[in-house]
Amino acid sequence: MALTEDQKIRHFLGRASFGATAAEIEKVKAKGIPAYLEEQLEPDRLPDPLVEEKLKSLKTLSLSGSELLELYPPQQQAAAKGMTPARDQSPRFVIAELQRAKILRAVYSARQLQEVMIDFWTNHFNVFAAKGVDRWLVTEYERETIRPRALGRFRDLLLATAQSPAMLFYLDNWLSSSPDAALSRARTGNGAIRKGGINENYARELMELHTLGVDGGYTQKDVGEVARCFTGWTIRQPRGRPEFLFDSRMHDRGAKTVLGTTIAAGGGVEDGIKVVELLASHPSTARFISTKLVRRFVRDDPPAALVARAADVFRDSGGDMKAVLRAIFSAPEFFSPEAVGAKIKKPIELIASALRAAGGETDAAQPILRHLVAMGEPLFLSVPPTGFPDVAATWTSPDMLLARINFAIDLTANRIRGTRIKAGAATALALAAPEFQVR
Amino acid sequence: MELTRRMFLKTSGIGLLALGLPPSFLVRAAAAEAERKNKVLVVVFQRGGMDGLNAVIPFKDRAYYALRPTIALAEPGSGSDRAIDLDGFYALHPALAPLKPLFAAGRLAVVHAAGSPDNSRSHFDAQDYMETGTPGVKSIRDGWLNRLLQYGAAGGPLRAAAVTFRMPRILAGDAPALTLTSVEEFRLRDPLLAPALEQRYANVSDPLLRKSAAGLFDAMRTLQATGALSAPPSKEAYPSGRFGASLKQIAALVKSQVGLEIAFTEVDGWDTHVGEGGASGQMANRLKEFGEGLATFARDLGEHIEDVVVVTLSEFGRTARENGNRGTDHGHGNVMFVMGGKVKGGKVYGRWPGLDPDALYEGRDLALTTDFRAVCGEVLARHLGRTELDKIFPAYRAPAPLGIVT
Structure with missing residues (x-):
């Protein structure tokens, strides 16, 4: 049975936004x-005045990594300078504002699909924001690396993440240097250079999680070769000047072979760029990214025919996200009755959709963030590089269901400080019911 | 014969009393129950790939020191920075000192060069394979702890619990299982809503939602009925952090006899690519929390330790050679710990493959000589008395028993 126009619209908004509103x-x-x-x-x-207004008071959002390091110094450094930082001057405050901004945008932004895609890429290119210097780098990473490219070309996003100080630090590539003993150096926290060697962490996740997928046809040998290509892709000074730097002294100058393609000796920074091009245009990448997108927008178990068509569009368009999204949102599989309500909302989606449905007001401060944590999604704080998964099994344990139900109870009783809904706008039963857990 | 709380539940004792059935029935059943004893298996997953070579150090294999110029642990001797001798060949990392008394008392066994035979060095694949119990086979969706429940006799709603936020793959599947992070907070903030919600969820077609809800409401009822909610808190000082807190919850569930048979918890932070450290540092901190956690758990259990076996898993070991950043990359063979009252401890099990270049797996990692399923299968058979090992670990043929459980 085909969907009615009204059903189609609600279904579409459930997927392309953080929850339908009457407007x-x-x-x-x-x-x-x-x-x-x-x-x-x-x-x-699209004008977005409401969100701009809501975000105005979050003063760390527009700052660079080096500015944040200076204004919100690590504890020891602050102590050494004789500072006793107030609560809102600690590095934790930086992450808290980032989390707040994400909730505020999910609830209030007019640019809903962009925010949905930013959430998608933030998990796809996950950086754990509490790992060392990443405490000060993820704000810029979200703003400068992910946000402007969320609806652009995949290759550009991939290259930007590969050169972002946040990713270089998170997956250790900034330390990876030529195994050649004579050149064997790595950088230290203050920018000095010491003895080093290859670190294959980034090279592996780049292929497994960012591009080809684990069954995408690469070997352990390829991991090693890709790691060699990226030697010298580092950070100028992680705690002083956190900027991308290609340091030729750390680079392995020899020839490499990646996925059967020879990369000639002496390529310097071009080695890594060639790998990015090679991976971005690889058929396995088209398939892997399309599978994840169809899983996000259609079903946990993505219909194979739609994945194949989306992958074709991905390849033909040179990885243009807009083209791929158009293909998914016009597909019969998208509007099939089996797809309706087939996705469990992630916690951020549940919270945002509840507030959007009930016309709630929130400052997105700690009390509501604690609910997100109890449901299992502490934003920007996924430790493994997979990010938060987008499948039902991740979000439907008894304990997490209890957290969802208790959120509905606290929200409708107006017991979450900083968050209010109008009396009678929604009942606990409606927001805790199974129908509201899915989109 | 004292009526245990578990007994009370298993026979729906509350209902029977309400129906006015004679208490003698309960007494007889309780006696039978006491003989069968409540055996518990606790699985601890160390996510990220623990560096087994620095957890239990083969200090007599001189290649170890050549491979690890900056992160090797000094061989046993005087001083707190040195490894702690176990048997003249292997030694514990000094941060695992709390485990030494358990080893000496024969309650802790080590299996070296153990793990999953698949050569994947992906965290996510390797964890999945270890949790489904089918290395190399991706079509299997359920976890081996869940299959253990599927083929056994039915139990109460608190029979299997993961003390984690999310349902781990190892416990996911058709048989009901619970996740629970805190016994005290396991309640609706508006209890009046329970009946209506329970009914709504019981009629949902999505099996995941339906099962989660059934598990939730059943478990809440059981916790209330057994008085587990009002049990006095443990006096033992667990290490701070999620791992210690989860072990404390498991000990409380074991002690209050709510019918727990399978428990799962996890501890992460083992992915030590950079600055792993030696006697102190990053990995030492993780080991300290890990060792103190297990030792405190054993103490907290008291006499219940006789009915408990703990098995630890980690998706892979790490490269035998340290990398350019004083850390180690993803490797292969690893170390497992087995702890409990009926464990034949005080021994390091497994054949040592050596660390010479031609002995290393793919030229870089500790080779594997014991499949993790051999260890787990033996615990299932001897501790839990399970016979369906071919269903729990399909397509796996166990070798001769190691003799790790009495």
Whole structure:
């Protein structure tokens, strides 16, 4: 049985946004889904005054890594300078503001699809924000690396993450240097150089998680060769000037062979760029990214035919995310009754959709963040490089269901400090019910 | 014969009393129950790939010192920085000192060069393989602890619990299992809502949601009925952090006899690519928490330790050679710990493959001489009395028993 127009609109908004609101439903009804989608695919042309207003008080959001390091210094450093930092001057405050901004945008932004895609890429290119110097780098990573490219070309996003200080630090590539003893040096925290060697952490995750997928056809030999290509991709000074730097003294100058392609000796920084091009245009990458997108937008168990079509679009368009999203959002598989309500909301989606449905007001401060943690999604704090998974099994344990139910109870009783809904806007039973856990 | 709380539950004692059935029935059943004893298996997963070579050091294999110029642990001797001798060949990392008395008392066994035979060096694949119990086979979706439940006799709602936020793959599957991070907070903040919600979830077609809800409401009822919610808190000082807290919850569940048979917890932070450290540092800190946690758990259990076996798993070991950043990369063979009252401890099990270049797996990692399923299977058979090992670990043929459990 085909979906009615009204069902289609609600289903579409459930996937392309952090939850339908009455106003958005009316808007889509008036414009039609294709026109609304085009509008969402050009977020910079959509005015977003409400979110700008809400974010104004978050003072760390616009700062660079080096500014944050200076204003929110690590504890020991602050103590050494004779400072006794207030609570809102500790590095933890930086992450807390990042988390707040994410919730505020999910709830209030008019550019919903962009925010959904940023959430997708933030997990795909996960960086654990509490690992060492990443405490001060993820703000810039989200703002400068992910955000501007979330609806752009995959290759550009891949290269930007590969050169971001946040990723270089998280997956240790900044330390990886030529195994050649004469050149064997690595950088230390203050930018000095010491004896080093190859570190294959980034090279492996780059292929397994960022591009080809674990069954994408690479070997342990390829991991080693890719690691050699990226030697010298480092950070100028992690705790002083956290910027991308290609340091030729750390680079392995020999020839390499990656996935059967020879990379000639002496390529310098171009070695890594060639690997990015090679991986971004590899058929396994088209398939892997398409599978993940179809899983996010359609079903946990992605329909194979749709994945294949999306992968074709990915390849033909040179990895253009807008083209791939258009293909997914117009697919019969997307509007099939089996897809409706088939996705369990992730905790951030549950919280945002509850507030959007109930017209709630939130400052997104600690009390509501604690609910997110209890449901299992402490934003920006996924330790493993997989990020938070996007499948039901991850989010539906008895304990997590209890956390969801207790969130509904606390929200509707207006017991979450900093968050309010209008009396009677929603009942605990409605928000805790099984129908509300899915989208 | 004292009526145990578990007994009370297993026979739906509350219901029977309400129906006015004679208490003698309960007494008889309780006697039978006491003979069968409540055996518990606790699985601890060390996520990230623990460096087994620095946890239990083969200090008599001189290649160890050549491979690890900056992170090797000094051989046993005087001083707190040195490894702690176990048997003249192997020694414990000094941060694992709390485990030494358990080893000496014969309650802790070590299996070296153990792990999963698959050559994947992906954390996620290697963890999945270890949790499904089918290395190299991706089509299996359920975990081996769940299959253990599927083929056994039915139990109560608190029969299997992961003390983790998420349902781990190892316990996921068709048989009901619970996740629970805190017994004290395992309640609805508006209890009046329970009946309506329970009914709504019971009618849901999505099996995951339906099962999670059934597990949740059943477990809440059981915890209330057994008085586990009001049991006095443990006096033992667990190491701070999630791992210690989870072991404390497991000990409380064991002691209050709510019918727990399978418990799972995890501890992460083992992915030591950079600055792993030696006697102190990154890995030493993780080992300290790990060792103190297990030792405190054993103490907290008291006499219940006789009915408990703890098995530890980690997806792979790490490169035998240290890397350029004084750390180690993803490797192969690793170390497992087995602890409990009926464990034949005080011994390091498994054949030592050596660390010479031609002995290393793929030229870089500790080779594997004991499949983790051999260890787990033996615990299942001897400790839990399970006979369906071919279903729990399909396509696996166990070698001769190691003799690790009495």
